[in-house]
Amino acid sequence: xxxxxxxxxxxxxxxxxxxxxxxxxxxxxxxxxxxxxxxxxxxxxxxxxxxxxxxxxxxxxxxxxxxxxxxxxxxxxxxxxxxxxxxxxxxxxxx
Amino acid sequence: xxxxxxxxxxxxxxxxxxxxxxxxxxxxxxxxxxxxxxxxxxxxxxxxxxxxxxxxxxxxxxxxxxxxxxxxxxxxxxxxxxxxxxxxxxxxxxxxxxxxxxxxxxxxxxxxxxxxxxxxxxxxxxxxxxxxxxxxxxxxxxxxxxxxxxxxxxxxxxxxxxxxxxxxxxxxxxxxxxxxxxxxxxxxxxxxxxxxxxxxxxxxxxxxxxxxxxxxxxxxxxxxxxxxxxxxxxxxxxxxxxxxxxxxxxxxxxxxxxxxxxxxxxxxxxxxxxxxxxxxxxxxxxxxxxxxxxxxxxxxxxxxxxxxxxxxxxxxxxxxxxxxxxxxxxxxxxxxxxxxxxxxxxxxxxxxxxxxxxxxxxxxxxxxxxxxxxxxxxxxxxxxxxxxxxxxxxxxxxxxxxxxxxxxxxxxxxxxxxxxxxxxxxxxxxxxxxxxxxxxxxxxxxxxxxxxxxxxxxxxxxxxxxxxxxxxxxxxxxxxx
Numbered sequence: 285x286x287x288x289x290x291x292x293x294x295x296x297x298x299x300x301x302x303x304x305x306x307x308x309x310x311x312x313x314x315x316x317x318x319x320x321x322x323x324x325x326x327x328x329x330x331x332x333x334x335x336x337x338x339x340x341x342x343x344x345x346x347x348x349x350x351x352x353x354x355x356x357x358x359x360x361x362x363x364x365x366x367x368x369x370x371x372x373x374x375x376x377x378x379x
Numbered sequence: 380x381x382x383x384x385x386x387x388x389x390x391x392x393x394x395x396x397x398x399x400x401x402x403x404x405x406x407x408x409x410x411x412x413x414x415x416x417x418x419x420x421x422x423x424x425x426x427x428x429x430x431x432x433x434x435x436x437x438x439x440x441x442x443x444x445x446x447x448x449x450x451x452x453x454x455x456x457x458x459x460x461x462x463x464x465x466x467x468x469x470x471x472x473x474x475x476x477x478x479x480x481x482x483x484x485x486x487x488x489x490x491x492x493x494x495x496x497x498x499x500x501x502x503x504x505x506x507x508x509x510x511x512x513x514x515x516x517x518x519x520x521x522x523x524x525x526x527x528x529x530x531x532x533x534x535x536x537x538x539x540x541x542x543x544x545x546x547x548x549x550x551x552x553x554x555x556x557x558x559x560x561x562x563x564x565x566x567x568x569x570x571x572x573x574x575x576x577x578x579x580x581x582x583x584x585x586x587x588x589x590x591x592x593x594x595x596x597x598x599x600x601x602x603x604x605x606x607x608x609x610x611x612x613x614x615x616x617x618x619x620x621x622x623x624x625x626x627x628x629x630x631x632x633x634x635x636x637x638x639x640x641x642x643x644x645x646x647x648x649x650x651x652x653x654x655x656x657x658x659x660x661x662x663x664x665x666x667x668x669x670x671x672x673x674x675x676x677x678x679x680x681x682x683x684x685x686x687x688x689x690x691x692x693x694x695x696x697x698x699x700x701x702x703x704x705x706x707x708x709x710x711x712x713x714x715x716x717x718x719x720x721x722x723x724x725x726x727x728x729x730x731x732x733x734x735x736x737x738x739x740x741x742x743x744x745x746x747x748x749x750x751x752x753x754x755x756x757x758x759x760x761x762x763x764x765x766x767x768x769x770x771x772x773x774x775x776x777x778x779x780x781x782x783x784x785x786x787x788x789x790x791x792x793x794x795x796x797x798x799x800x801x802x803x804x805x806x807x808x809x810x811x812x813x814x815x816x817x818x819x820x821x822x823x824x825x826x827x828x829x830x831x832x833x834x835x836x837x838x839x840x841x842x843x844x845x846x847x848x849x850x851x852x853x854x855x856x857x858x859x860x
Contacts, residue, residue: 288737296733299740300692301699301713303721312730318792319734323685326750329678331757338763340808340833341568344614346607357474363706370701373712 287320288313383408384537385856388446388594391540395445402445406432406489409447413491413538416860419519421511422532424452424462426492433489442597442621444487449533449542452493453500454585455574456480463576464496464508464526467698467705467723477574478609479543479585479602486601491539495529498725499695500550500578502526503797504782507727512784515557516857517823521781524554524797527586531558534588535857541598542588547579548683549776549801551586552813556776556826559815559855561843563587563595564801566834567808568613570599571606577694579687580611582805591853592843595812596620599836615834623837624844629664632842634829635671635769640800646778653817653825654775657846661773664845671765671772675758679803680796682758685738685751686806691728692735698723759807763832771831771839774800776813780823804830812839815852824855 293313297304304312355368364371381390383405394400410429417423432447450456453463455473457480462468476484483490497507505513505528513528515521516536523532527544531554534542544551546564555562563586570585577583585602589595597620604617636658641651662668700706700719707718724732738747765772778799787794804811810831817825831839847853 292737293733296737296740298717300729300732300736301696301716301720302724302729302732303714303717312733315730315791316734316737319684319795320737320747322792323681323734323738323747323751325681326678326685326754327746329675329682329750329754329757331750331753333753333756335760338759340759341611341613344605344607344610344612346610358702361471361474361703363700363704372701373710373715375712 287324288317384412385590386540387590388443388540388597389591391446392442402489403433405445405447409491409539413533416536417538420514420516420532420536422495422513422523422529422536422538423449424493424495424510424529425460427490432491441486441601443483443601445489446541447489447491447539448483448598449491449494449530449539450480451496451527451530451542451544453496453545453576454480454543455576456490456493459493461493461576462510463500464498464510465724465728466509469509469705471704473574475574478571478606480574482602488601494527494533494542497526497528497727499576499691499728500526500545500547501691501727501731503549503553503794504787505529506784507725509725515781516859517559518781519859521783521823522557524557524781526550527588528554530588531555531560531562534558534560534590537856540590541594544586544588545575546584546586546805547582547687548798548805551588552776552801552811552826552828553797555588555813556815556824557781559824559852561589561592561595561815561853562813563599563836564804564811565599565603565836566613566810568611569603569615569810569834569836571609571612573606573608579690580694581690582687584805592812592814592840592847593621593624596624596840613834620836620840624841627841629661629666629842629845633667633669633769634658634661635669635765635772637673637676637772637774638670639672639676640774643778643799646775647780649817649819650775650778650780650825654773654827657816657827658773660846660849661842664849669769671769673761673765673803675754675761676803678754679758679806680799682751682754683798683802683806684734684795685747686755688731688735689739689748690735692732692739695728695732755806758803762807762809766832771829771835771842774828774830776800776826776828780819780821780825800828809833810836810839812843814843814846815855816850817852818855
């Protein structure tokens with residue numbers, strides 16, 4: 285039995301903000317099911333976490349200091365900008 | 380006169396220092412070679428102009444000054460297109476240098492261009508790049524491995540003696556093995572990730588491709604060490620890794636061999652034999668070989684799939700068409716997001732983001748994400764316990780030699796399982812180096828990896844260097860041009 289349904293795939297795509305072609309849903313569901321089925325084996329691993337955990341790294345901290353840098357190089361990357369603002373499609377309808 | 384095409388960093392350094400070769404000659408030779416032959420190999424996203432290469436080279440004297448190399452295209456080079464192999468970042472020009480690039484520029488290294496890769500480093504063949512399929516210089520009908528396949532192929536084809544790649548689950552070691560060169564995945568935190576575009580942040584590391592252990596140590600000496608801009612970088616000072624390599628007795632060292640790995644399902648018998656031969660070679664050098672078991676090996680790939688996709692889902696949420704990168708025009712904001720990500724990402728990236736959001740979603744996170752993290756802790760614990768009894772481990776890097784294009788286009792799980800032998804190392808955060816150790820009867824390279832505890836790069840490179848002194852595999856080059 286597949287571990288994921290087409291309806292779930294559509295829901296995850298919506299959460300992921302990725303539009304789906306309806307013709308892709310069936311194949312995508314099968315592909316995701318294969319990997320999810322494989323991934324399930326983590327639940328069967330004989331894990332015994334009674335020992336002291338050894339962290340693989342420790343955070344390196346720096347002073348939290350604000351700095352001002354020229355924004356030109358950043359704003360030039362914007363698909364659509366006006367001055368120092370990013371322009372996006374309208375969010376609120378005009379009343 | 381040295382054969383410049385396949386010259387090592389050490390050979391180029393000597394020729395530059397004794398005046399038999401000039402930096403201008405170096406630039407001209409490799410630029411011409413790459414320009415001429417990369418049309419066939421397609422290892423590069425961009426080959427910089429000769430004038431730019433010279434202009435950005437610092438006059439500082441270091442082991443890498445005047446030595447050319449390539450940068451995987453997910454590592455920011457200021458003012459250069461940094462595409463991550465994706466249409467999403469087709470017109471993205473990095474506004475700053477990654478710390479590794481800053482250090483390379485300061486060292487006087489010659490940055491020749493940027494290398495092709497699987498889109499957002501997601502793949503094991505470089506087939507998912509939006510900028511063409513890189514070919515394996517040993518056999519043009521085969522993949523170079525991935526995701527850092529462009530970097531590996533560029534070095535193997537003789538376009539430069541070193542290149543940077545990045546690893547999340549094996550993306551340096553596997554292509555190094557496929558292309559017959561050395562590939563280092565350092566300890567998590569040894570090399571700064573600042574400016575490396577994120578995939579799975581808890582495992583991502585910049586890695587090094589080169590022809591020899593010495594050359595790998597030379598690049599590591601320039602780029603490793605603590606960086607205040609990367610909060611996960613270790614408090615380790617920069618140092619010279621090349622001066623630790625020379626012959627020390629290997630007597631008294633013990634290497635563990637993961638016995639089950641050589642008889643694993645799907646393991647190519649030629650690779651199993653070559654890795655067993657490598658272990659035997661170390662035994663002849665006075666090393667004790669001890670068989671060990673790694674019970675978590677069989678769960679590593681699953682834990683890696685879960686954690687890497689979960690982190691990718693979060694990391695790649697930033698690509699929304701607002702501030703940079705591709706944008707699909709649409710009437711509403713949500714439609715703009717959905718279409719931007721649908722058209723900007725390739726299918727493999729979209730799939731991994733979706734798996735990531737699935738394993739993180741309410742009702743699934745306990746079963747997948749939480750269990751994966753328990754497995755990851757157990758894997759690290761298992762390795763650290765093993766290293767109480769052995770100095771390092773030997774494992775195959777790959778189960779099959781370089782495969783043909785499209786070989787896994789139907790069975791994608793088998794493609795993902797290319798990470799089987801490499802990803803436990805990433806999950807544990809420990810270092811490993813892949814070295815050439817043989818050729819198949821079809822003349823394809825075979826690699827094995829030496830895996831050590833945290834910050835054991837010195838030991839791994841010393842062993843690799845000793846192995847190279849007694850074998851010829853690292854001197855083999857593809858005979859294509």
